[in-house]
Amino acid sequence: MNLLVQQLINGVIIGAVYAVFAIGFALAFAVQGVLNLAYGAYATVGALVALWVHTSLGLDFYVALPLAIVATAAMSMAVDQVAFQPFRQSENGLLGPIITSIGVLLVSREVTRIATQAEPKQYGPSFFSQAVYKVASFRIPAAGLFAVAVAVVTVIGLHVLIRKTPFGASMRAVGADAVSASVAGLSPRRTTIYTAGIGGALAAVAGVTAGLTLSNVSFTLGDSLLLSGFAAVVLGGFGDIRGAFFGAMTLGLLDILGAQYLSTAFRDVITYGAVLVILIIRPRGLFGEVRYGAER
Amino acid sequence: MNWLLSNFGSTFDFAAAGAVLAMGLFVSLSTGVLSFAPIPFAAMGAFFTSYLIVVHDWNFYVAAPVGVAVCAVFAYALSFVLLRMDSHYLALATIALILMTRILVLHAGDYSGGVFGRSVPHTVPTYVLYGLLVVSALALASLRKSRYGLAAEAVRHEPAVVATLGINPIKVQRTGFVVSSILAGLAGVLLADLYQYINADTYSSDLAFVSLAAVVLGGAYHWGGAIVGTAIYALIPKLLSYAWPDQQNILNGVILVVIMLLLPGGLVDPYRRAQRAERRAKERSAPPDRIVTAAAAEEAR
Numbered sequence: 001m002n003l004l005v006q007q008l009i010n011g012v013i014i015g016a017v018y019a020v021f022a023i024g025f026a027l028a029f030a031v032q033g034v035l036n037l038a039y040g041a042y043a044t045v046g047a048l049v050a051l052w053v054h055t056s057l058g059l060d061f062y063v064a065l066p067l068a069i070v071a072t073a074a075m076s077m078a079v080d081q082v083a084f085q086p087f088r089q090s091e092n093g094l095l096g097p098i099i100t101s102i103g104v105l106l107v108s109r110e111v112t113r114i115a116t117q118a119e120p121k122q123y124g125p126s127f128f129s130q131a132v133y134k135v136a137s138f139r140i141p142a143a144g145l146f147a148v149a150v151a152v153v154t155v156i157g158l159h160v161l162i163r164k165t166p167f168g169a170s171m172r173a174v175g176a177d178a179v180s181a182s183v184a185g186l187s188p189r190r191t192t193i194y195t196a197g198i199g200g201a202l203a204a205v206a207g208v209t210a211g212l213t214l215s216n217v218s219f220t221l222g223d224s225l226l227l228s229g230f231a232a233v234v235l236g237g238f239g240d241i242r243g244a245f246f247g248a249m250t251l252g253l254l255d256i257l258g259a260q261y262l263s264t265a266f267r268d269v270i271t272y273g274a275v276l277v278i279l280i281i282r283p284r285g286l287f288g289e290v291r292y293g294a295e296r
Numbered sequence: 297m298n299w300l301l302s303n304f305g306s307t308f309d310f311a312a313a314g315a316v317l318a319m320g321l322f323v324s325l326s327t328g329v330l331s332f333a334p335i336p337f338a339a340m341g342a343f344f345t346s347y348l349i350v351v352h353d354w355n356f357y358v359a360a361p362v363g364v365a366v367c368a369v370f371a372y373a374l375s376f377v378l379l380r381m382d383s384h385y386l387a388l389a390t391i392a393l394i395l396m397t398r399i400l401v402l403h404a405g406d407y408s409g410g411v412f413g414r415s416v417p418h419t420v421p422t423y424v425l426y427g428l429l430v431v432s433a434l435a436l437a438s439l440r441k442s443r444y445g446l447a448a449e450a451v452r453h454e455p456a457v458v459a460t461l462g463i464n465p466i467k468v469q470r471t472g473f474v475v476s477s478i479l480a481g482l483a484g485v486l487l488a489d490l491y492q493y494i495n496a497d498t499y500s501s502d503l504a505f506v507s508l509a510a511v512v513l514g515g516a517y518h519w520g521g522a523i524v525g526t527a528i529y530a531l532i533p534k535l536l537s538y539a540w541p542d543q544q545n546i547l548n549g550v551i552l553v554v555i556m557l558l559l560p561g562g563l564v565d566p567y568r569r570a571q572r573a574e575r576r577a578k579e580r581s582a583p584p585d586r587i588v589t590a591a592a593a594e595e596a597r
Contacts, residue, residue: 029384035387037505082553087560102505102509103509103552105549107549107550230388230391231388234388234389265403268396269400273392273396275389275392276392280380283381283382284381
């Protein structure tokens with residue numbers, strides 16, 4: 001029983017890391033209209049920028065994280081304008097940006113591989129507290145608490161942003177139909193750029209929290225995040241922040257519980273097998289499709 | 297000529313096998329299904345065939361058809377489950393298949409060689425390799441002109457209209473899915489033969505991404521695109537690697553982005569050709585002649 005509760009806690013922590021990433025990925029898909037396979041690379045870049053700021057410039061976590069967020073947001077906006085924007089006028093809507101995002105992924109992964117000399121690294125105790133809190137007999141690492149807090153703040157913050165603010169309304173409008181949005185006096189291009197920035201910021205946060213909770217930062221960090229994030233979004237359904245959050249939590253719990261009670265070796269088979277089964281039963285995701293962003 | 301062959305011979309060989317795989321991706325794409333399933337089917341074909349050859353001493357020309365047939369049967373069964381899903385869900389589901397295949401291969405012990413992988417004897421002569429490429433291309437060319445080809449193109453653009461015409465879009469897509477798995481299984485066998493060694497990471501999601509990139513780069517609306525795209529995507533990095541030997545992956549990525557931005561429809565684009573033919577026809581005979589344009593469009597198909 002104790003073991004089960006402890007593993008549930010671990011699952012929620014992993015789920016929280018996936019959630020921030022999945023929300024950013026879903027947002028990119030809904031508003032930018034791009035199935036962005038380079039999104040995992042953003043997380044890698046964010047995690048590595050934070051590490052670099054800390055080890056080379058000697059700045060602490062509270063400076064490194066915002067700098068990583070700014071750098072990754074800038075990267076995301078630049079990639080959006082260079083690699084995705086040209087396809088928005090053309091008919092090759094979905095496939096073209098997938099290919100350019102693969103190109104960005106290849107470049108980014110190689111650059112980060114060279115920058116890290118392909119070695120896995122760690123943030124270390126000087127970057128973030130390594131403390132492990134004990135509640136009853138359960139162990140909760142500080143990094144895990146941070147990850148969960150960040151995920152909750154992200155979900156609530158973005159939900160309010162999208163549903164209650166004028167900018168959120170323009171995001172939904174552009175996601176639904178860019179042409180109608182511009183007829184209504186909005187600037188789809190500006191909205192898209194800002195959304196790309198938010199997406200990049202979320203990727204950076206996810207990358208840093210993943211690096212903290214897994215105690216491992218390497219150039220492949222984003223690859224596994226991308227697959228988990230994609231799976232979470234598919235489970236939760238595209239187009240709703242809360243769906244992505246619950247999808248990510250489900251995935252985190254599946255991941256940990258499958259490894260604990262079934263088989264460590266077949267961990268990914270169990271996780272993705274479960275995702276497949278869910279997709280077979282519900283071909284449009286667990287929560288169906290609540291669209292505010294239609295396919296373009 | 298000799299210089300060309302000695303420097304690029306093996307590049308061309310890999311490109312030929314890669315082109316068969318890319319055609320596999322193209323076939324399901326041509327029915328409007330973005331599926332990465334060809335990669336796990338390539339793995340299935342390769343591991344099954346190599347198991348028969350290495351462990352049971354089968355002849356390659358008996359083992360390979362059996363391996364490919366196994367892929368086709370599996371694809372047929374899987375299609376009932378997979379083709380119910382919408383585009384992005386199907387894409388993710390097939391990426392999940394790639395990951396699951398990798399782990400199954402790792403733990404299948406003697407059947408796959410497990411973590412150590414498997415050495416495969418190099419038995420396919422070059423002319424057979426290119427012969428199979430040509431046969432695959434001819435098969436796709438005749439499919440394109442067939443009833444199935446017309447239905448596939450219609451399903452890709454307007455599945456709802458196709459359904460009202462009394463054609464079942466899922467059936468068309470199922471045919472495409474099975475054909476795609478046959479080409480993929482064959483490509484997997486050929487790649488294994490060229491590498492002479494396969495393991496769990498040979499048929500990875502990276503291979504899936506690069507193959508899809510080659511298809512779209514070459515042109516996702518014509519089978520020739522898969523061949524041209526793979527050739528270009530194999531040759532340009534090879535040529536550039538003489539100038540910048542260490543940055544191959546960076547160059548691959550940059551080339552991909554640049555070509556896609558310059559030619560969003562890909563290198564082989566029947567629609568662009570049709571438009572160009574139409575424009576030329578207009579210039580030749582003003583006022584524009586409707587019959588000529590239709591004929592020109594038909595010719596470009």
